[in-house]
Amino acid sequence: MNSAKFILRLSQAVSADMLEDLRAVMPADATQIFINALEEDNHTTLECVQSDETCALAASAIALWRQLGHVHHIIWRHGWETHDVTEASQQQLFQMLQQSDAIMQIN
Helix, strand or coil: CCCCEEEEEECHHHHHHHHHHHHHHCCHHHEEEEECCCCCCCCEEEEEECCHHHHHHHHHHHHHHHHCCCCCCEEEEECCEEEECCCCCHHHHHHHHCCCCCEEEEC
16 A cells, blocks of 8 residues: 655756755655656655655745745646745645645755
């Protein structure tokens, strides 16, 4: 049985700023990291097991890095839906990450 997951796709610039912090706070057994050095917009993909803990940690990191000016644009995808959620609160980011198969593109 597969666990529910969410995906964070980081641009090369965001990855350079956030990846080490995400590695430090996200449980290693709940996260897989894939790096595509040839792709600038989808440079790093984090596939995370969906739990309250991982969703909360990811939402907190995204909100913090956005506040520090390292995140400029966030797109949320769920099924056929695509929304610009750049201005979403930390709580809203958390709720979006809890949607099954959610994808966040972070630039």
